[in-house]
Amino acid sequence: MKKSIIIILLLFGVFAQAQNKKWTLKECVVYALENNISVKQSELDIEIADIEKLTAKGNFIPSLNAGAGVSENTGLSFNPITNNAQTTTFLSASGSINMGYTLFDGLRNIRQLQRADISKLSSQYRLDKMKDDISLFVANGYLTVILNKANLEVLRSQNDVTKEQIQRTQELVDAGSLPRGDLLEIRATDASEQQSIINAENNIQISLISLAQLLLIKDYENFDIEDEGYDIVDASIADKDISEILAKAKESRSEIKIAEQSVELAEMDLKIAKGANLPTLSAFFGYNTRYANTPGFIQQVDPNNPTVTQQIGTVQGTGQAVISEFPNTFAVEVAADPFIDQLYQNDGIGYGLNLNIPILNGFNTKGSIQRSKVSLERSKFQLEQAELDLESTVYQAYVDAKGALKSYEAAKLALESQQLAYNYAKERYDVGLTNAFDFSQSKLRFDNSKIELNRAKYDYIFKLKVLELYFGIPATELKF
Template identity: 60%
Template sequence: MKNSILILLLLCVGFSASAQNKKWTLRECIEYALDNNISIKQSQLDLEASEIDKSDAIGNYLPSINAQASNSWNTGLTQNVTTGVLQNQTTRNFSAGVTLGVNIFNGLNNLRQYQRAKMARIASMYSLEKMEDDIMLFVANAYLDVLVNKETVKVLKEQNQVTQEQYKRTQDLVDAGSLPRGDLLEIKATNADERQQIIVAENSVRIALINLAQLLLIDDYKNFDIVDETYDVPISDILQKSPEEIIENAKDERYEIKIAESNVELAEKDVQIAKSNYLPSISGFFNYNTRESGSRRVEQFTTIDEENPTQVIGQVAATGQDVISDNFSSGFRTLPPRPFIDQLWLNDGISYGLQLNVPILNGFSTRNSVRRNEINVQRAEYQLEQARLDLESNVYQAYVDAQGAAEAYQAAEVAVESQQLAYDYSQERYDVGLTNAFDFSQSKFRLSNAQSQLIRSKYDYIFKLKVLELYFGIEPEDIKL
């Protein structure tokens, strides 16, 4: 039993360690962000709200059915709802009814509300897609920033390893009297400076990882890490296209323009909805109602005398014949209320009809609403024009940035190649004593800087290339790093 528990604990510890040591790929980071980012969730709520608005617009076509019921007690001089007689009493009255309302014509308002709801849903979808694209770029940029700092640390450590090996060789040459002790001190100082640079670079890695974790809403900063991988510059012909070609394609593909165009269409539809209030409206109604009372009822009665059922009430003047009638007496008596169901059947009724509403004067409300929405149309059109201008500016900027990044990357490659040759030459001279340790350290320092700059230039070029591809209409999930 103890052995089984021990094995189970070891498995649990192993699983926990594996979960904590998980390293995230770029795709995993993007997918996690799309599922958990707050801004995306808010855009998804906006889309759900637009679905509800569409359901409301559909519901406007349906008739309305409402039922009502009330049960009340009255004390004092009140009218019996069944007999209509005023009585000083405590009564209980029950009433119920069902009303059906049908909107026959309301100036095409229902149709236009439905059309607007469908347009608003499309606009919400565009906003969600744009938000997802933005989050993908944010995550990719933060991910590449981590890679830049990690590769910088790698280069610095490799250079420091060379320095430590050089320190050992110099130590042997100093001990043998072949080199002055100053060369050893120079290399020692270089080693200390490189160690400091490594510490700073490692801190930059941690900061970049924290920034990425915060973007993903992950609070376990200590155990968060990404896969140690290197990306090559992707093959792309996007820079072979002209800015004008990219702009024209972006106008058809980018969600910024689609959102602005949707806002113009929504504003125009709001004008049509406001103008619907100029037209008359026709509605129909049907009502069924009934009532019941718990008060006692008063009833008039007639009684015939059984011993003398008839009586003479007069004579015919012409013939002298007696006029005979029933011998009865009448009065009023109080009876208990009729049964509940019987009263409902006896007291029910219906009403139905049509209602025409013609707007004549409503304090300029409709007119001002139309004018206000026409102003919103102009505002939306200006925003659309501004969105197109911003898109052109952003595409040109992205195009120039990508070109500059490409040239910077090529220059960095040439610089590394040149600095590597210079370093190899300096090392050969240092090994045979033709140069001192200071000059050799400077040569290695320049090589290290060139390699770090190459790393930054490469990932900067990759990111700006992908931004330009995104403007051209390549979906983020289709962009391969």
């Protein structure tokens, strides 16, 4: 009984721990990369590329086909063994094995295999880009939750101060040191802060649900994140020169690699299209055999009259007949040979070479080559555009990170100023030198400066991580 109770308690503890699990950012990113539908679709593209490569390799293997057939014929039919017309019912069977091999096809087989390798590499780069995008989405959603939680903490902390002020003001009003209007003003401030706290709690729930949906987690009620220990880490990336970051981005970013692979694919397609202008040489070998159960006929000499005399011609000039003796034979029906014997007796082989020289096919090959050239030029323009877009994006990310840092530093200075102003207003209010409205306005500005500092902080963290991604740091290795 005691053992059962212990096991139940242990299971309950494990269940409670699972329910109270708080996800770290790295856990969220890894989970998203393993379960996100878009990532899974990109992984399927790699599988398709593997299949294309397998098919391209198969073009170097000879084709081998076997065939067999059996039929029963009634009436006038051609005997497949004697090739004579017969009016009868007979069973026939046939079998064949054929092999073919392409010796030369304008190097198209080789080009197809090379193209399959390039296509797989391009699919891998697309998967890498998808993972980077998903990681950024997750990081942004995660930081949004942290920001909302930090704002809620600010609101609750300041509301605690407001409640203390209500008690303090109540005492001063009861003592006749302050008018009752000041107490009503402070209570109105408390009500407004309570409303802000409720809105902040709703924002947290909404951001948590959005993050859970991004991770494909359906247990919204128990989903939560680890909201401690996240600060500005390794800001040295923002101190690097923009040219260094841009060079690293061009070297490592998947956008450029995808565009480069598209150019290589277009070049390979052009070579494949040009290969259709070259002759195709193939070899073939075939083996076939047949069987029929129809009886055969043999010529047998008549034992009673073994020879017959027949005229075979005349002597030129005299007209004298030329007589000769021939065996006197007659047809005798015999049973069909055994199945195995017929397979050996009736088999045959065929082999040879086929040469196909393209001369004119309605300009199809020429049109295919022209289309491939146009596709190649388009892919080159797309590569150039991708480089320009990346350069613009990196510059924008660099400027955003610099601007976010300045905004963060300005928010810290603003908070310090608002802290001093709030302390001064509080001192004046406590001694009755200022009214409740002015004090509440000072407190509101102080609260807003804290919230703005939180926003600036996490905005800078996110934009700093975006810049690190462009510098080639993998999404799973970003530090927070």
